[in-house]
Amino acid sequence: MNDIAEDEIAGYVAQVREALGGVPESTREELLEDLPEHLAEVLAEGNGTLVERLGAPSAYAAELLAAAGLHLPSRRDHVSDLRERLLRRLRAADLRVGPVLGYPRASEFLVLLRPAWWVLRGYLFAMVVAHLLDGSDRVGLLPRVDGSLLFAVILLGGSVVGSIWLGRRGTPTGLWPRYTYYAATAVLILFALIGFGAADLDTRSPAYVDATYSGSSGYENVRDVFVYDSQGRLVEDAQLYDQSGNPIQLGSQYCGDTESGETWTSWHRGYPRCPEKNPFRSPAPSGDPLPSQSPSPAPSLSGPAPAPSASVSGPAPAPSPSPGR
Amino acid sequence: MLCVDTTQLLKGVLDLAVLAALRDEDGYGYDILRRLRAAGLQDVGDASVYGTLRRLFTGGFLNTYVVPSDEGPHRKYYALNAAGRAELDRNGKTWREFASTMNDLLGDRGIV
Numbered sequence: 001m002n003d004i005a006e007d008e009i010a011g012y013v014a015q016v017r018e019a020l021g022g023v024p025e026s027t028r029e030e031l032l033e034d035l036p037e038h039l040a041e042v043l044a045e046g047n048g049t050l051v052e053r054l055g056a057p058s059a060y061a062a063e064l065l066a067a068a069g070l071h072l073p074s075r076r077d078h079v080s081d082l083r084e085r086l087l088r089r090l091r092a093a094d095l096r097v098g099p100v101l102g103y104p105r106a107s108e109f110l111v112l113l114r115p116a117w118w119v120l121r122g123y124l125f126a127m128v129v130a131h132l133l134d135g136s137d138r139v140g141l142l143p144r145v146d147g148s149l150l151f152a153v154i155l156l157g158g159s160v161v162g163s164i165w166l167g168r169r170g171t172p173t174g175l176w177p178r179y180t181y182y183a184a185t186a187v188l189i190l191f192a193l194i195g196f197g198a199a200d201l202d203t204r205s206p207a208y209v210d211a212t213y214s215g216s217s218g219y220e221n222v223r224d225v226f227v228y229d230s231q232g233r234l235v236e237d238a239q240l241y242d243q244s245g246n247p248i249q250l251g252s253q254y255c256g257d258t259e260s261g262e263t264w265t266s267w268h269r270g271y272p273r274c275p276e277k278n279p280f281r282s283p284a285p286s287g288d289p290l291p292s293q294s295p296s297p298a299p300s301l302s303g304p305a306p307a308p309s310a311s312v313s314g315p316a317p318a319p320s321p322s323p324g325r
Numbered sequence: 326m327l328c329v330d331t332t333q334l335l336k337g338v339l340d341l342a343v344l345a346a347l348r349d350e351d352g353y354g355y356d357i358l359r360r361l362r363a364a365g366l367q368d369v370g371d372a373s374v375y376g377t378l379r380r381l382f383t384g385g386f387l388n389t390y391v392v393p394s395d396e397g398p399h400r401k402y403y404a405l406n407a408a409g410r411a412e413l414d415r416n417g418k419t420w421r422e423f424a425s426t427m428n429d430l431l432g433d434r435g436i437v
Contacts, residue, residue: 030379035375037399037400038375041355041356041400042355042371060371063370064375067339067372067374067375067377068376
């Protein structure tokens with residue numbers, strides 16, 4: 001028998017098994033025990049797929065049940081079966097997780113936490129009420145309405161006490177009261193998730209705002225920074241830091257020539273990015289702009305100017321000999 | 326309109342038919358289906374036969390044994406045991422009486 005046939009048989013059996021979902025497991029497996037072998041015979045016998053020869057797996061399952069003297073499971077059986085299986089899983093998990101927490105069952109530990117949940121529920125309820133009464137769509141930490149702390153405290157206290165009182169009464173007994181109770185709890189939890197998510201983002205977001213982006217800093221239009229020393233000389237490749245030692249990012253890495261319109265990326269790692277755009281150029285207008293014959297210590301000169309010796313004038317892009325230092 | 330449907334009739338006697346198919350010779354599922362069809366029960370469904378076999382086996386009327394096969398899958402053979410033979414005899418008798426009653430009834434009216 002080839003693999004394709006085996007796959008076909010396995011698939012068909014699986015679908016029949018699924019259609020027999022409501023049958024007790026032992027009966028079902030007993031019923032299906034020989035089916036693969038049987039289907040292999042059917043397949044070996046002649047032409048056509050299993051579905052062509054035997055019909056849909058669900059119809060096959062129905063016929064099988066009838067012949068075996070069982071009845072097709074109703075929908076209700078199906079649902080209760082699913083519920084039963086789910087509960088069994090939960091019980092198993094309950095037993096397994098319990099010892100990790102130091103209790104025979106995890107549920108015993110959770111029962112102890114119940115009053116804590118009542119308090120939290122009261123708080124969440126107060127937050128929802130405040131949110132509905134207050135116009136603001138931002139969620140804070142206290143249930144303030146129009147910023148009133150007194151109102152927040154009264155509402156919070158009342159809600160928590162009410163929630164504890166409700167909790168001590170136990171779950172409502174009627175069908176509808178119980179459904180309402182569960183639905184309200186679900187809404188509270190949903191609100192809590194969304195609200196805390198939003199509040200958390202609100203408290204974090206200032207960290208992301210720096211001078212460049214905050215609308216009121218006044219630095220939005222800064223494209224470059226020029227630093228001058230006490231002699232009015234341009235400082236090249238200056239690094240800027242704030243009080244916490246974080247580098248201050250201002251402007252962009254691009255330089256542009258207003259006349260030709262061309263732009264290029266600056267290779268300077270500090271400020272100014274574009275020294276040739278120095279707004280206070282010509283601080284030394286008297287002919288020879290830089291009378292430099294000093295050796296001009298290298299650190300202030302970066303890049304392409306390899307130690308401008310004596311009489312080189314002008315061409316170096318970074319004309320800052322800084323003789324004083 | 327009254328409708329005598331072979332499938333309906335078959336439901337009542339499929340147990341007996343399967344037991345009878347195994348009277349002389351053991352067989353595996355598909356084998357038994359073939360015998361029933363060869364005997365004239367064209368409408369019998371695969372799942373019905375398979376299901377009936379499982380039920381008769383669970384009911385204690387059949388024994389099974391596996392025969393390894395070289396070219397095909399292993400086959401589970403079904404065989405009548407003592408209980409199965411007794412059941413066949415008893416039900417066979419019931420059927421014969423029932424059939425003869427029906428024949429008489431139909432013959433009296435001159436329909437056949």
